[in-house]
Every structure is written in C-alpha cells, then in structure tokens.
Amino acid sequence: MEWFNDFWSTYSTLVFSVGVHALLALSIWLTLSCGLLSLANAAFMGIGAYVSALLTLQLGWSFPAVLLAGGLAPALVALIIGAPVLRLSGVYLAMATLAFGEVVRITVLNLEITGGPEGLNGIPLLTEGWHIALILALTLYGLARLRRSKVGRAFEAIKEDEVAARLMGIDVDRYKLLAFVLGAVIAGVAGALNAHFTFFISPREYGFENAVDIITMAVLGGTANLIGPVLGASIITLLPELLRSLHDFRSFVNGAVLVLVVLFLPKGIWDPRRFRGWLQRVKGGRA
Amino acid sequence: MSDPTLLSIRNVGKHFGGLHVLQDVSFEVPAGSIYGLIGPNGAGKTTVFNLVTGLLEPSNGTIEFMGNSLVGLPPQRITHRGIARTFQNIRIFKEMSLLENVMVGMHDHLNYSPAAIFFNTGACRSAEKRARERAFELLSWVGLEHKSDMLADNLSYGDQRKLEFARALATEPKLLLLDEPVAGMNPSEKTILMEEIRNIRDRGYGVFMIEHDMRFVMGLCDRIAVLNFGRIIAEGTPDEVRNNPDVIEAYLGKEDEA
Amino acid sequence: MLEQQLLNALTLGSVYALFALGFTLVFGVLAVINLSHGAVFMVGSYAALALVTHFDAPLWLAILGAMLISGTIGLLVDVLILKPLRARNAPHLIPMIATIGVGIMLTSAAQGMFGAEVLRFPEETLPAGEFIVGNVHVRALELAIVAIAFILMAVLFTLIKRTQLGRALRAIAESPKAAWLLGINVEGLFHVTSFVAAALGGVAGVLIGLDFNAITPQMGQPILHKGIAVIILGGMGDIRGALIGGLFLGFAEVISKAYLSSQMGDAVAFGLLFLILLVRPSGLFGRKLERKA
Ligand SMILES: Nc1ncnc2c1ncn2[C@@H]1O[C@H](COP(=O)(O)OP(=O)(O)OP(=O)(O)O)[C@@H](O)[C@H]1O
Ligand SMILES: [Mg+2]
Numbered sequence: 001m002e003w004f005n006d007f008w009s010t011y012s013t014l015v016f017s018v019g020v021h022a023l024l025a026l027s028i029w030l031t032l033s034c035g036l037l038s039l040a041n042a043a044f045m046g047i048g049a050y051v052s053a054l055l056t057l058q059l060g061w062s063f064p065a066v067l068l069a070g071g072l073a074p075a076l077v078a079l080i081i082g083a084p085v086l087r088l089s090g091v092y093l094a095m096a097t098l099a100f101g102e103v104v105r106i107t108v109l110n111l112e113i114t115g116g117p118e119g120l121n122g123i124p125l126l127t128e129g130w131h132i133a134l135i136l137a138l139t140l141y142g143l144a145r146l147r148r149s150k151v152g153r154a155f156e157a158i159k160e161d162e163v164a165a166r167l168m169g170i171d172v173d174r175y176k177l178l179a180f181v182l183g184a185v186i187a188g189v190a191g192a193l194n195a196h197f198t199f200f201i202s203p204r205e206y207g208f209e210n211a212v213d214i215i216t217m218a219v220l221g222g223t224a225n226l227i228g229p230v231l232g233a234s235i236i237t238l239l240p241e242l243l244r245s246l247h248d249f250r251s252f253v254n255g256a257v258l259v260l261v262v263l264f265l266p267k268g269i270w271d272p273r274r275f276r277g278w279l280q281r282v283k284g285g286r287a
Numbered sequence: 288m289s290d291p292t293l294l295s296i297r298n299v300g301k302h303f304g305g306l307h308v309l310q311d312v313s314f315e316v317p318a319g320s321i322y323g324l325i326g327p328n329g330a331g332k333t334t335v336f337n338l339v340t341g342l343l344e345p346s347n348g349t350i351e352f353m354g355n356s357l358v359g360l361p362p363q364r365i366t367h368r369g370i371a372r373t374f375q376n377i378r379i380f381k382e383m384s385l386l387e388n389v390m391v392g393m394h395d396h397l398n399y400s401p402a403a404i405f406f407n408t409g410a411c412r413s414a415e416k417r418a419r420e421r422a423f424e425l426l427s428w429v430g431l432e433h434k435s436d437m438l439a440d441n442l443s444y445g446d447q448r449k450l451e452f453a454r455a456l457a458t459e460p461k462l463l464l465l466d467e468p469v470a471g472m473n474p475s476e477k478t479i480l481m482e483e484i485r486n487i488r489d490r491g492y493g494v495f496m497i498e499h500d501m502r503f504v505m506g507l508c509d510r511i512a513v514l515n516f517g518r519i520i521a522e523g524t525p526d527e528v529r530n531n532p533d534v535i536e537a538y539l540g541k542e543d544e545a
Numbered sequence: 546m547l548e549q550q551l552l553n554a555l556t557l558g559s560v561y562a563l564f565a566l567g568f569t570l571v572f573g574v575l576a577v578i579n580l581s582h583g584a585v586f587m588v589g590s591y592a593a594l595a596l597v598t599h600f601d602a603p604l605w606l607a608i609l610g611a612m613l614i615s616g617t618i619g620l621l622v623d624v625l626i627l628k629p630l631r632a633r634n635a636p637h638l639i640p641m642i643a644t645i646g647v648g649i650m651l652t653s654a655a656q657g658m659f660g661a662e663v664l665r666f667p668e669e670t671l672p673a674g675e676f677i678v679g680n681v682h683v684r685a686l687e688l689a690i691v692a693i694a695f696i697l698m699a700v701l702f703t704l705i706k707r708t709q710l711g712r713a714l715r716a717i718a719e720s721p722k723a724a725w726l727l728g729i730n731v732e733g734l735f736h737v738t739s740f741v742a743a744a745l746g747g748v749a750g751v752l753i754g755l756d757f758n759a760i761t762p763q764m765g766q767p768i769l770h771k772g773i774a775v776i777i778l779g780g781m782g783d784i785r786g787a788l789i790g791g792l793f794l795g796f797a798e799v800i801s802k803a804y805l806s807s808q809m810g811d812a813v814a815f816g817l818l819f820l821i822l823l824v825r826p827s828g829l830f831g832r833k834l835e836r837k838a
Contacts, residue, residue: 255649
C-alpha cells in the first residue's frame with residue numbers, strides 16, 4: 001500500500017485528468033455519432049465548471065446537487081441555441097459553435113461574478129477518485145445502452161444519410177438536438193468535476209484550443225465505438241507526461257503523433273474493423 | 288377494384304424557378320392495387336415521389352393520403368402516416384449491417400422510453416428482440432437473411448435494392464412507393480420481386496411504382512399513368528395505355544433521340 | 546485623435562486581410578480549414594527575424610525569404626499530408642485535425658529553436674522616419690506595411706480575376722471534379738494554392754512582427770481566431786469577403802479598444818459573428834453559397 005500512496009500523491013491529478021478528459025471525449029463522440037461537428041463542448045464544459053464552482057462557493061450547495069446543476073446548466077444553453085445552430089451542417093456548424101464558444105469565453109472573461117481573467121480561486125476539493133470513476137462508468141454504460149437502442153440507430157442513420165433517415169420516420173431535428181444536449185450534459189458534468197479538483201478555474205481553459213483538443217481525443221482514439229474516445233483521452237493526457245524528458249520538443253512529438261495517426265490510422269487508433277482484418281489474416285496464415 | 292382511394296393527387300404543379308417540372312398533374316392510386324408511373328427520362332416522375340414523401344412541396348395543387356392532406360408535412364410525419372419509398376439512386380445506410388438497416392425502418396414502431404433504454408427493462412429487451420426477429424423475417428423475404436450481419440456497403444447493386452425494399456416495408460406502410468425497383472436486377476430476380484410486389488398488393492396495401500422496364504410494368508400494374516414533359520398524357524389499364532396514340536408518340540420520340 | 550485611430554486600424558486591418566486571404570484561399574480551393582495557418586504566420590515572423598539578425602539581410606530580402614520559407618512549409622504540408630488525405634477521401638474533419646498537429650509541431654519547434662521569450666527586430670533595421678499629415682503621425686513603417694499588404698492583395702486579385710490560372714482556381718473552387726474533367730491540373734493547383742496561401746500568411750507574420758515589434762512562438766494563435774472571424778464575416782472561401790472582412794475587423798478592433806474595453810469589443814464581435822452565421826451562413830459580404838442539405 002505504501003507504493004500506492006506514493007503513486008497516488010504524485011499522480012492522482014493526472015489520473016483525475018484522464019477521467020475528465022475521457023468524459024469530454026465521450027461527450028463529443030456522442031455529437032459526432034449523430035454526424036454533428038460541434039466545437040461547443042469546451043464552452044459547455046466551462047459553463048458546467050463555473051456554474052458548479054459558484055454554487056459551491058457562494059451558495060454552499062451539496063456536491064451531488066452541484067454536479068447535477070453543472071450538467072443541467074449547459075444543457076439548458078444547448079437547448080436554447082440548438083434549434084437555430086443545428087440547421088447548419090458540416091463546416092458551418094463547426095464555425096458557428098466555435099463562435100458560440102468564443103462568446104461564452106469572452107463573457108466569462110468580463111463578468112464580475114466569474115472573477116474575470118483571474119478566474120475563480122479556492123474551489124473546495126470535493127471531487128474524489130470514485131466520483132469520477134462512477135460517473136465515467138455510468139456514462140459509458142448509458143452510451144453503450146443508447147448505441148444498441150433505436151436512439152443509437154437513429155443517430156447513426158442521421159450521420160449516414162439525413163434524407164433517408166427522415167423517410168424512415170426519424171424526426172431528425174429532434175434527435176440532433178438530443179445528441180447536442182446530451183453532449184452538453186456530459187461536458188458540463190466533466191467541467192464540474194474538474195473544477196472541484198483543480199482548486200482554480202479560469203476562462204483560458206475553455207477556449208478554442210480546448211474545443212479542438214477534445215475533438216482530437218475522440219478522433220485520435222477512434223469513433224467506431226466507446227473505447228476509442230477513452231483511449232484517445234488517455235493518450236492525449238499522458239503523452240506529455242511520458243515525453244517530459246524531451247523538454248521543449250515534447251509538444252513537437254505530440255503534434256507529430258497527431259499527424260501520423262491521421263495519416264496512417266484513418267479510423268483512429270481503436271479500429272475494430274482493422275483488428276478483425278488482422279485476426280482474419282492471422283487465422284488465414286495458420287490454416 | 289372497388290377499393291377506396293389511398294393517394295389522390297389533384298392539379299399538382301411544381302416549378303424550380305422558371306423550370307416547370309410538373310404541370311396540372313392529377314391521378315388517384317387505389318388501395319389494394321399496383322399503380323405504375325412511366326415516362327421518358329426527365330419527365331418528372333421522381334419529382335412526383337419527392338412531392339408525395341414531403342422532400343419537396345408542390346407549387347400548387349393538393350396531395351391527399353386517405354383523405355388527409357400531406358402538403359406541408361415533414362417527411363417523417365408522412366412516413367408515420369403510412370407511406371414508404373425506395374430511391375432511384377439507392378440510399379441505404381452503408382456503414383450499418385443489413386439487420387440494422389431494416390431495424391432503422393422500425394423506428395416509429397419501437398415505443399420504449401429513455402429510462403427503459405438505460406435500465407434495459409424487460410419491455411425494452413423484448414421489443415428489441417421482436418424487432419430483430421421481424422427484421423430477420425423481412426430480410427428472409429427478400430432473400431438476404433444469410434447476409435444479415437454484413438455491412439450494407441458490401442452488397443451487390445441488386446442486393447442493395449432488395450435491402451432498400453425490406454427497409455421500406457419495415458416502416459409498415461399502407462402505400463409503398465418504388466422508384467425503378469428492378470433497375471440492375473437480372474431476369475430471375477425480377478420475377479421474384481414481381482411475385483413479392485403482388486403479395487404486398489394482395490395483403491391490401493397499395494403499391495405505386497416508377498419503372499422503365501415495360502414488360503415488368505405492363506405485366507404487373509393494374510393501372511398506369513404516363514408522364515411526359517411534366518404532364519399526364521394518358522391514364523388507364525395497361526392495354527388502354529399501350530394503345531394510346533399520344534403514348535406511342537412520346538415513346539417513339541424518345542427512341543428518335545436515343 | 547480619431548484620424549490617428551483610423552490609421553492604426555488601416556494598418557492592422559490590412560494585415561488581417563492579408564492573413565485571412567491565405568486562410569480563405571485554402572478553404573475555397575482545397576475545402577480545408579487550415580488550422581496551421583496561424584503557426585505559419587509565426588514562422589514567417591521568425592524567418593524574417595533570423596535573416597535580418599543572423600545573415601544581415603536587408604528588410605526587403607528578409608520579407609522575400611520569409612515568404613519563401615513559409616510558402617515551402619505550406620507546400621510540404623499539402624504534398625505530405627493533405628494530398629494523401631485527399632487521395633483516400635477523408636471527411637473534412639480529418640485534414641483539419643492534421644493541420645492542428647502541424648501547428649503544434651511548428652509552434653513547438655520555434656520555441657525549441659528561439660526560446661519562449663519575446664524577440665524583437667533590431668531598431669536600426671526598421672524603416673525609420675515619421676511625418677505629420679494634418680494632426681496624424683504617420684510612421685514610415687506603417688506606410689510600408691499598408692503598401693506591402695495592398696500590393697500583394699492587388700497582385701493576387703489580378704491573378705485570380707484576370708489570368709488563366711485564376712480561372713482554373715475558380716473552376717476548382719466550384720467543383721474539383723468538374724475542373725479535373727475540363728483538363729485542369731487540379732493537384733498541381735492545390736500545391737500552388739497551398740504555397741501562395743502560406744506565403745501570404747508568412748508575410749502577414751512579418752508585418753505584424755514589425756508593427757508591434759514583438760515575436761513569440763504563440764503569436765499565431767490570436768491571429769488564427771481573427772482569421773476565422775474574418776472568413777465567417779466575409780463568407781467562407783470568398784477572397785473579396787476576406788479583404789473587406791479583414792479591414793472591417795481591424796477597424797472594429799481598434800475602435801472598440803479605443804472607445805470600449807478591449808474585452809467587450811471582442812465579445813460583441815464574436816456575438817455578432819455567431820448571429821451572422823445563424824442568419825447568413827455564407828457571410829455578411831459573401832455571395833450566397835449552396836449549402837449542403
Ligand atoms: N431539386 C431540383 N431542382 C431543380 N431541378 C430539378 C430538381 N429536381 C428535379 N429537377 C428537374 O426536374 C426534371 C425532372 O426530374 P425527375 O428526376 O423528376 O425526372 P424523372 O422522370 O424521374 O427522370 P428519370 O427517368 O431520369 O429518373 C429534370 O429536368 C430535373 O433536372
Ligand atoms: Mg427518376
């Protein structure tokens with residue numbers, strides 16, 4: 001147990017980060033699974049983080065209530081902007097959600113209650129390892145169930161061919177909104193969890209670069225199933241730590257990994273179909 | 288053929304800017320029959336389907352299904368009312384398995400709640416199981432049951448048409464619209480499909496199809512409408528249509544061009 | 546006072562326009578949101594600085610060299626990364642992510658080579674002189690910046706509007722497949738576009754580096770955001786829109802900084818952008834674009 005305590009005191013923040021990033025990658029996985037290229041999830045995370053931190057600091061709400069609010073607040077925002085924004089598709093949707101993200105970031109930067117550019121300090125460290133583990137497990141389970149239900153099939157149908165999906169009786173607009181809002185809930189809860197273990201949050205953590213990071217995790221890991229985003233989040237979080245010895249050039253390797261994966265592993269690192277192909281070749285080789 | 292009217296199209300026109308694609312089109316598709324729509328390339332046939340299924344709105348005229356107007360309804364509501372279609376340029380979900388493709392068609396008929404999904408309740412499980420069985424049944428019906436786990440992308444052209452057919456049936460339509468259903472099929476496949484379409488009619492459903500294969504149309508349809516340059520130039524039984532001078536001219540004219 | 550602000554705005558706006566022009570060119574022709582454009586801008590800045598300080602190059606030569614270096618990077622990115630992605634028909638998210646990777650690599654390389662601290666052009670290499678028109682102080686430097694930006698933009702516009710090359714580019718922007726059927730060397734023009742766009746980005750970097758006389762590895766990030774704002778404003782892929790949008794953004798920024806708080810100015814700007822996208826996805830100044838259903 002000694003070694004574990006040592007390990008935990010050094011690396012607990014890192015493990016927490018992996019969990020939170022996995023949640024974020026799953027949140028974008030959900031919107032992507034419906035064919036929506038949204039860059040709003042960093043902003044939703046930020047809304048969740050600020051709302052929850054303020055509820056803790058100013059009103060002293062209990063942690064479960066704070067987490068719930070952290071998920072619901074961005075969901076409400078997503079519900080409001082969803083209808084107009086989701087009429088756009090492809091790159092236009094990406095740009096609109098990006099602009100929305102900037103609006104959120106800059107608003108937070110300028111409000112008094114959010115502490116402006118300095119952010120919020122002294123957030124109680126309420127998040128414990130098992131909170132993140134439990135929520136991550138629940139999210140994974142929920143998404144896995146969703147995938148195998150009519151909702152998951154509707155998402156996939158919409159991603160492949162919106163017109164055909166409509167003609168199968170699917171209310172495409174409603175399902176897109178559902179994916180967008182559920183993504184916001186997950187991102188918001190991740191933000192709330194994050195705020196309560198980093199002690200401090202600032203608008204810088206929820207900008208464009210973060211939105212791009214989140215999407216990168218999902219795409220790097222692979223979006224064919226739920227393993228990909230979790231794997232991608234782990235890699236993006238851990239890689240800089242593993243490359244510490246490279247100092248100034250470590251993010252260079254980070255960038256290079258990104259380029260190489262995109263070039264040589266088109267479906268991301270976790271690609272069940274490629275694995276099946278390998279398996280068949282191995283079997284074929286033996287026979 | 289004393290069955291009531293399923294679909295009634297009255298004085299429908301459609302123009303894209305200055306391009307008049309359909310003008311004053313009227314005809315009625317009765318229940319329990321197979322209705323054919325033929326005409327040269329670019330006559331506006333697919334446009335009629337797009338209007339009926341809500342992908343386009345008519346510029347004027349009315350479209351009624353079982354006595355209720357369809358104009359202005361979104362496509363999914365129209366599917367809900369009981370109209371399904373296949374596409375001339377096949378639109379299956381390529382990255383999904385055949386079984387999943389058909390199960391997407393059952394979307395409207397799976398009524399479990401979000402909570403049931405999360406907690407995987409008995410009701411949800413049994414609904415999914417029934418849907419799976421039904422999908423398998425439909426796939427068997429078009430002869431694709433042994434490929435049910437394959438990705439739709441890997442199917443041959445003819446098989447893709449069959450899959451689309453099964454998927455359309457999965458929505459449990461009262462009226463089935465088929466846009467050139469036998470294009471790309473071999474003669475024996477055509478004969479099988481012909482049987483299946485008759486089967487559907489005999490169960491009391493309506494079938495409304497666009498087809499270029501004259502033998503197929505004439506052998507199968509109870510009534511036929513002929514569209515040329517966006518206007519109906521003839522309507523009646525296959526024999527009536529076959530002997531109509533306007534139709535002969537339209538088709539001879541087409542052969543001149545070819 | 547206002548006249549002085551207007552001059553600042555013109556300087557800033559013309560550089561934004563130059564930067565956005567490259568950005569929008571790549572989007573219009575290659576249909577890629579090139580998120581390494583900000584890093585290429587930064588590379589241009591460092592390249593000119595290195596040429597001036599290490600090789601004693603005169604400023605004009607340094608600018609040319611910076612164009613060449615950043616253009617080459619753009620070309621390499623297209624040949625080594627974007628071309629294989631095109632060949633396998635990757636969905637548009639994928640090239641965008643690849644360019645993020647490139648941006649990270651370039652930024653990190655610059656930091657490794659030049660350090661994280663702010664670097665400056667030696668005072669004596671900058672065009673000196675200042676004269677007064679009415680009550681406006683005009684620095685020769687600013688004049689040079691505006692002149693270079695506008696000359697380059699004029700050259701690009703003439704190229705696109707009047708030459709065979711430009712017609713071919715416009716054909717590709719409409720539909721690469723149709724252009725290919727017309728016998729246009731689409732791949733070749735993709736390479737040319739990438740080179741030219743990156744070269745313009747590089748010059749913009751030099752000019753901003755000169756204007757503020759401050760060069761850092763991170764300097765590409767804020768301008769990338771501006772570039773995105775400009776192409777939303779001007780219409781994605783619309784080069785005339787990039788020019789008007791760039792100038793407009795320059796003015797908006799300078800004026801709002803002078804008369805509002807700088808932060809609020811940004812908030813208003815992006816709020817407007819968001820609304821513009823909802824109401825007119827083709828941009829405020831853009832012509833109506835066909836949207837994918
Ligand atoms: N959305 C649209 N916008 C503009 N024109 C259209 C549109 N849809 C169809 N058209 C035009 O309407 C005309 C009829 O097209 P339609 O697809 O209905 O013909 P069709 O009878 O199905 O022909 P085919 O036998 O080749 O399938 C064509 O000239 C076509 O170009
Ligand atoms: Mg047609």
